[in-house]
Amino acid sequence: MKTKIWIALIALYIVWGSTYLGIKVAIETIPPFFHGAVRFLVSGLIIVLWQKAAGQEMPTRKQWTSTFIIGTLLLLGGNGLVSWAEQFIPSGVAALIIASVPLSLVILEALRPGGVKPTWQAIMGLVIGFIGIFILAGPAEISGSATDLNPFGVTALLSATILWAAGSIYSKNADLPKSSLMTTGAEMLMGSIGLFVVSLLTGELNGWNPADVSGRSLVGLVYLITVGSIIGFGSYIWLLANAPISLVATYAYVNPIVAVILGYFFGNEALEPRIYLASAIIIGAVIFINSRGRPQVQKEAEEVRVESAQ
Numbered sequence: 573m574k575t576k577i578w579i580a581l582i583a584l585y586i587v588w589g590s591t592y593l594g595i596k597v598a599i600e601t602i603p604p605f606f607h608g609a610v611r612f613l614v615s616g617l618i619i620v621l622w623q624k625a626a627g628q629e630m631p632t633r634k635q636w637t638s639t640f641i642i643g644t645l646l647l648l649g650g651n652g653l654v655s656w657a658e659q660f661i662p663s664g665v666a667a668l669i670i671a672s673v674p675l676s677l678v679i680l681e682a683l684r685p686g687g688v689k690p691t692w693q694a695i696m697g698l699v700i701g702f703i704g705i706f707i708l709a710g711p712a713e714i715s716g717s718a719t720d721l722n723p724f725g726v727t728a729l730l731s732a733t734i735l736w737a738a739g740s741i742y743s744k745n746a747d748l749p750k751s752s753l754m755t756t757g758a759e760m761l762m763g764s765i766g767l768f769v770v771s772l773l774t775g776e777l778n779g780w781n782p783a784d785v786s787g788r789s790l791v792g793l794v795y796l797i798t799v800g801s802i803i804g805f806g807s808y809i810w811l812l813a814n815a816p817i818s819l820v821a822t823y824a825y826v827n828p829i830v831a832v833i834l835g836y837f838f839g840n841e842a843l844e845p846r847i848y849l850a851s852a853i854i855i856g857a858v859i860f861i862n863s864r865g866r867p868q869v870q871k872e873a874e875e876v877r878v879e880s881a882q
Contacts, residue, residue: 577815580807584823587807589830591800592663593839595655597792601785603776604655605648607793609767612647615801616760623754631749631758638746639755640762645739647763648770653732660722661729662841667831668708668851669729671824674858675701676737684741697861704853705730707846752812756805825855 598607624630631639658666678694681687690698709726748755771777811820828851835841 619757643763649735664832701857
């Protein structure tokens, strides 16, 4: 069993760490919101039909409404903004910024009526984490970087972390299917609707010709659908049932590192000193927040990591 657990865990490290590069490749010739819509429509259909064939009940009307709200927040507001931002931001940097989702969770949880207020340790973790983000995304003159990051891309990524946290907090009390995989599939289907709508409203399809899609982008999209969404979530659900949650949760700290390494070797993305420093600070702050001895908050941090997986 230990061998199977480590095989699944290593697969999860690589799969979910690689989706940032997969997105970068897919959107080279496929509009970002449209690519996300296709990805989650196909993935969602496969998962929902699979679960239905396995005997799981289909969502009720109220559950479809809940999954629409969550899917819109997570997949349109979260993943959609990540895809859009990766037109301007390196995939590894995007992964590092998204790794700060638990920071947004702590803040929104504190603002929520009846929510858990942050301890001094959480506040320290927030301060440290945002220092790391500033080092990563701040002006080149201050960070010592050779290049400035696109401010609109950075803003989109930070907005994505807030929307992911909001969707995750909402999901805690939402009426959802008993099967976690059915819930995941339904959220993907509902999220794809918002992605299609935004794709049309933003006009990103104007002048776009499907015949111009490169084989490289098509492979990236297929990878995201099959490996990133289906195999990734399948491995995660299996690990939740067979491995300690503390071990499974380590993917949240490993994925950004994997994304940075893959971006360097396969995406021609630069590795600057500030990326090393910011990586250590952001991931360290998230570990500090999630291990501060408050079971309820730690449980919520685990929940947001489930939802924020790419």
